[in-house]
Amino acid sequence: MDELFGLSMTYISATMLIAFLAIMLVVGILAWRNRVMLRLGLRNIPRRKSQSVLIVVGSMLSAVIITAAFATGDTISSSIRSDAIVELANIDEVITSSEDSEGFGQPGPPYFPEEEFLRLEESLRGFDQIDGMVPHMAETVPAFSQTTSLSEGRMRVTALDPSRMDGFVPLTTLDGDVVSVEGLPVDSLYLNEKAAEELSAQAGHRITLHIGREEAEFDVAGVVRPGGMAGQSTSSTALLSLEQGQALFDRQGQINIISVSNRGGAQDGADLSRDVTKHLRGLLADSDVAAELKGLLNQPALMTAISEKRDFTRGQTREQLDTLHRELQEDGVSEELVQALSDQVVQGDVLAAIESLDMPADQRQELLDNAFDLFDDLASLSVFEVKRTLLDIADVAGSGITSLFVMFGLFSIMVGILLIFLIFVMLAAARRTEMGMARAVGAKRSHLVQMFVFEGTAYDLMAAAVGTALGLVISYGIIGLLNYIIGRLDVDFSFSYSVQATSIIAAFCMGMIIVFATAVVSATRVSRMNIAEAVRGVPENIVLGGEPSFQDRAKLLPLSIGRPLVFLWQGLSSIARGMFLRGILRSLSSVLWVIIFPIWIVDFAISLVRFSLPYMRRGWLVFLLGAVLYLGGVYSWSSAAAFTLGMTLMILGFGLMMRLLVAARPQFTEVFGLILALSGVLLVPYGILNGQGVTITIGALLLASGAAMAIPLISGKLPRRPQTIDRHAFTLVGALVLAFWLLPEDIGELLAGELQGDIEMFFISGICMVGAAVWTVMYNADLMLQGLTILTSRVGKLRPVVVTAVAYPMSAKFRTGLTLAMFSLVIFTMVVMSLLNDSFANTFRDTERIAGGWDIEGRVTFTSPIDDIRASIADNSTLSMDDFEAIGGYTFAPLTVRQVGAESQVWESYALQASDDEYLAASEYGFLTTIPEYRGDEEAVWEALRQDPNLAVIDSGAIEQANEDFDSAGSFTLDGVSITEDLEGPITVEVSEPLTGWEREYTIIAILDPPADPVGIIASRAGIDVPSVPEIPITTYRFRAAEGVDVRELSKGLEVAFLANGMETVVLEDQIADLVSFFRSFYNLLIGYMGLGLIVGIAALGVVSMRAVVERRQQIGVLRALGYRQQMVQLSFLLESSFVTLLGVAIGVTLGFVLSNNLVTGFEDQLEGISFSVPWLQIVGIIIATYVFAMLTTYFPARQASRVTPADALRYE
Structure with a gap:
């Protein structure tokens, strides 16, 4: 993994290492200069070994999370990179025809004359960055072993020129012997290891290749290792000489691929890809066309638009746009300019820049068409950096997985930070008298901070080291689980564990820095104290000092x-x-x-x-910041994160301001509250009538806040006590924040419209909701205690135990609040993930809805089509038409598409699924929406497609909001269509097949249900059965089995019956079940990963319990002296932990249920079939595991407390 969040891992690790060394240097200097404080800070670590272990366990979580994420990303990136290098060997670039295919609907690269290779080879003489080029041809055909009677439906036949293998890895047999296709007999070939495995073939066996309606028989000359020209280890490949292949496929003097090897080995050759590609594109491009393009694009307005496009790109594309912008202003046509113009991504950005120009529509369209045509004519051959692209994909995949795990781990990191803060609060409380005496004899606040920093650094180093080691172990387990999950999909790929030193260094330093920063902040806070109170041991009262x-x-x-x-x-x-x-x-x-x-x-x-x-404490600055975020999120950035954070801060700021007003002028505040409430009453309906979200928001805030301020005036009870004022203010704030975050999605859209949000919203929502809930609970702790006292009034002997168990945590609000927040955050995230996982799985449980009622899919090769599948089945002795209820088929063809009348008239890539009448008649797919004429009548839509070849339906991936979640057939999106709104009328699109020049218009009358498996534009085959288009065979068939027929046996029978056509079948129900299982397993893996935060919460309870035993030793003695038995003391401590644990679980589960229900409800309009469901077994399992482990952590301190004798306890201190 080379990058993370756009930054080089080398830079990240170097920065973190320097910061770590700087911290160690500063701490070391302070320790050298204040050795007394160093000894005071470190002496407590070995005194209470069990407490120190719990502190290290709790503090290590940041390092665990970060290390596990980095190591997982490294492994995924390294595995893909290694696989690319092994599979491609010395192949760095491939050159193919610029055309998409040989013909309309034909797969595979089109052929071009071999003379073009010879001309290119001559042009490259003297260019030393290339050490080899091999012209070859590749086709995919069915193969059958006459010796073993096994078949392979997708055998890739590669015919290469053996005289040009210099610079490439030679063909090597499994025994290590180097062989060549040169001199092979006309009827002999080599198989790679995968092909030999599929056919159980070995040297001397006889195989048959089915080429269209012809058959060709070959002897297996040997089996070679995969890699390079021998094909991938996952792809069956047969190897011939180029002469053999041209004769076999009747392609004399033609090739369709040129493989290029850069100077150097399999790995370092990719470093030259950019230079080699630039040189090749310069040789292959038409300089006259490049000059025309330069003249066309060198316009001030367009140059500005290209520069603006550059700001929204990154990596190589950004560099290419920079080059283009610079070279367009220079004289002549340079190699750099041709390289930039030949890049397909750059071409798309240039066309988009033209589309954004502010000019008359006809002029803009003419400019767009001219640029499109010139780009198409720039070169007849295209260069693709195949290895460099795969290596970049590896880096993106590793970085993406790391980002995903880091984002989901943020909750656990936040919980870890809270625990560290709690630990230092507890340590400070335990040593408060000692610290007070130190201050009394001359120690400064800075000395106390240093003392805690020394102790925290020692814990920190141990926690970072242990956490990094444990993170590596956990990442190894994650990779093992990922391999298990992928293996269930029958994918021949696995991850090989690998971690870079830079990632380990960065993870260790990051974990250490996070804990150290939290420790410094905590130490600064606890150093504030009243010396006299500390020496006397009276309750803590943090001294904030003057402003x-x-x-x-x-x-x-x-x-x-x-x-x-x-x-x-x-x-x-x-x-x-x-x-x-x-x-x-x-x-x-x-x-x-x-x-x-x-x-x-x-x-x-x-x-x-x-x-x-100071201004934030008064509230007005918090409110102002919230207003800026709110307005910016809604009107400038279209950001859901900015909008929600802004609203939260506005509520918090308003509450703080009202608190000060109520405390200063109660009567004035109540009158002012009435005015605010009345203003809100007027603004809310006005905003609703005019559709103004801002007005509604402001009115609702004014109404709620004003009503809260005016209640005392109405009731006649004026709050005078500061505690009561705080309760009213902060309860109102917490309740409003919770109410805002729990609003249904449609109300949120009414307030702000449609905004963009990503995975960060999950983290933000959890922090805000849990924070508000804990805030509200803790400011009403005394009311909870009163309620519990009333409820336990008839419990009898257990009443004093229960009341004591609840009273202590409620008296230490800060500690209890932190512990509650930890448990609530972790439980909240796990519950939300579990509920969403189960609810979304409901969408894919209806396999008939996804597969349209079809049971089996069978695909044949383009070169070996089936003339009449029904007649073939009827003539086959192993199959019967009685086994089938319906049979349909279609051809899938890539096209370019644009929407008539849309703002964008750029041709975008998409696909056409040209279906036969039987497929259209028997398909049972549903629709997201249809035009009014067909609404509610799905069968009429399919019948209309059969009757009129000009009509079509399109998959939901063509809607911009939907194509992020489901597979899309290309980059085309419908303009003016929303996933939440019905179609008002038909939509006309133009489709074009560039190779043949075939064009036509389709009228879209419906959009498919998102889970449905077809992609692209679905229309009748009659639309392409025209003279201008060559006959296109059906390559994909769908079968619906008759009732009572074994679908899996029927699937196998189809493969055997159509062996010569290379048919490969799949049972759609099994395929869907495998995909659902994959996503469920991956989500469960994430849930388990986030569950690491539970370790912190449980460790927190352990620290609190151990501290409580020491802190309340005298209280325990008094209770024992008053008649408490040992069991009652132990039960009191266990109930105390139970209360905190169950309250945290209740908050997390409740908020998780409400938020998940809102999210699922919001998706119901977009995803038919989704329903809110609860995986009770998993939820109950999470709750029970949390409670049991929390009790186990508390049991030993509770037992220790119960063994304290009254005499010892009362003599203590």
Whole structure:
């Protein structure tokens, strides 16, 4: 894996390593200068070994998550790269005809004269970056072994020129002998290992190749290893000489592929691909056409449009557009310009840039057509960087999987951060008296921070090391599970575990930095204390201190911006005063700030937060930031993340402002609240009538907030106590945030319209919803305690145990809130994933709906079609027409398409499924929407297609919102069509087959149901049975078995009966079941991965329980002295943990259910058949596992507490 989030892994690992070393250097210097604080910080680690182990376990999660993600991405990238290198060997580029196919609907690269290869070979003399080129031809035909009676429906026949194998890996037998197709007898060939395996063939066996209606028999000369010219290990390949192949397929003097080998080996040859491709395209391109293109494109407005397109691209495409933009302004036609113009991605971007020009429509269309034609005429041969492309795909796949696992792991990382914060709060509480005495004898706050930083760093290093090692183990397990999942799809590919050193370094340093940063923030917080209260041991009261003046805070910003200069000046000044060590360190800090630029950014961000914090506490700045995000998300960025975060911040800011108003002027606030509520009452209906989402939002906020402020005036009870005011304010904020996030999707669209969101919304929603729920619960903790007291009034002897178990966590709101948040977050994510997984699986349980009522699909080769399948079945002794209820077929042909009357008139790639009448008559596919004439009558749609060859239906992938989730036949999308709206009328599209020049119009009358398996434009074959188009045979058949017939046996029978045609069949029900199983297994893998956060939550309970035993030792003694037995003390601690665990589980499960239901409901209009369902076994399993392991972690501290004797406890301290 070379990149992550667009950044080089080398850069990431180097940056993280430098940051890590810088942290260690700073901590080391502080430790050297404050050895007393170092000893005080480290001495506690070995004192409580079990507590230290729990802290390390909880703190290691960030390193585990990151390491597992990086190692998994590395393995996937490395496996694909290795597979590409092994399979292609020395083949770096391939050259084929620029045409898409030999003819309308024909697969495979078209042929071209062999003389073109000879001319290219002559042109390359003296070009030393290529060490070999092989002209060859490739066809796919059925094969049958006369010796073993086994068949292979897709045998790739490769005929190559043996005299030009220099630079390529030679053909090698399984015994290691080098062989060649040169001198092979006319009736002999070689098979690669895969072909020999399929046919159980070996040297001397006799096989038959079916070529159209002819047969050719060959002796197997030997079996060769796959790779390079011998074909892939997953593809059956037969090897002949070029002379044999041209005679066999009647293609004298023709080839269809040229394979190119760059200088160097199989791996480093790909590094030259860009230079070689540029040179080849320059030789193959028509310079006159390139000059015409340059003149056409060199227009100021178009150059600006191309430059704007460049801003939305990345990687090689961005570089090519840069080159194009630069070279268009230079004189002449350079090789770089031709290379850029020959790139198909660049061609698409240029056409899109033309389409965006602000000019009369007829002029724009003329410019578009001219550019399209010139691009088509630029070169008769195309160069494809096959190996470089596969290596890039490997990097993208590795980076994508890593990003996916990191995104889903963010919840666990967040939980880990909360635990670290909780740990330091607990440690500070345990040592509060000690810290107070240290402050009393002269220690400063900075000394206390350093003490905790030293201890945290020690935990941090151990946690990062253990977490990285455990992450590698977990990633190995993930790869094993992925291989198992892929293996069930009968795919001949597996991942080989591989991890780069850069990933391990980056993961270790990232995990360490995350924990260290959290530890520093936590240490800073807990260092604030009242010395007298700390020494006396009275309850904790965090001292926030006075608010710094505006001038003091304003100084922070310029200081952070010029921090390197400040460090440099301090360093030089120290050196001048003779403090050389201090001066050198300060000077090095200056250099460090510049080298590790992110540190500089973080420094400025911290200064900005410190400057803004007072205003954020007052609420108005939070509200303002939320408003900016809200308006920007709706009107500028079309971002769901910005909109939802903005709304959340606006609610929070409004609540903070109202809290201050209520505390300062209660009566004024109540009158003001009435005014706000009345304003909201007026604004909400006005916004609804006019369709103004912003007005509705503002009105609803005013109504809710105003009503909350006016309630005391109406009831006559004025809140005076600060605790009551806080409860009202923060409960209102939490309830409003929850209400907003739990709104159904249609109401959200009413507020903001359709916005774009991705996987980050899952993380944002979880954090906001769980945070609001925990916030609301904890600010109403005393009410919960009162309710529990009433409920347990008749429990008898257990009542004091239950009340005590609940009272303690509710009195320590901060700790309990953090623990609740941990459990709730993890349970929330696992529940949502489980529910969505099960609900979406419902869509694919109806196999008849997906497969249109068909049972079997059979495909034959284009070169060996079936003339009349019904007559062939009737004449076959092993099959009977009585076994079939329906038989249909179609041909799949790639085309270019554009929509008549749409804003875009660029020809886009798509496909045509030309179906026979039997297929159209027997298909039972449903429709997402139809035009009004056919609404509610699906059979009438299929009948209309049979009767009128001008009519067609199209798959849902042609709708922009749908093609992200389902397979699409190409890049074409319908303009003005939404997946949530019905078709108002027919849509006319033009289709074109560039090779034959065939064009026609189709009228789209319906859009297929998204789960339906056909892709492309589905129309009658009668539309292509015209004189201008060569006869196109049916290559794909669908069969519906008669009732009572064994579908799987029938599938095997079809393969045997149509062996000569190379028919390969698949039982559609089994295929769909395999795909559903794959996605279910992958989702379950992600659920298990996110479940790592449960380890943190359970470790948190363990830390809290162990701390509670120590902290409440005297309380335990008093309770025992009052009559509590050992079992009652133990039960009290277990009930306390049960209460926190079950409350966290309840919050997570409830929010998960509501959010999942809303999401599924929102998809019902887009995906017919989806329904909300609950995998009760999995959900209950998650809850039980969570509770059991939480109780196991709590059991030992609880047992320890129960063994405390009253005398010992009362003597304590």
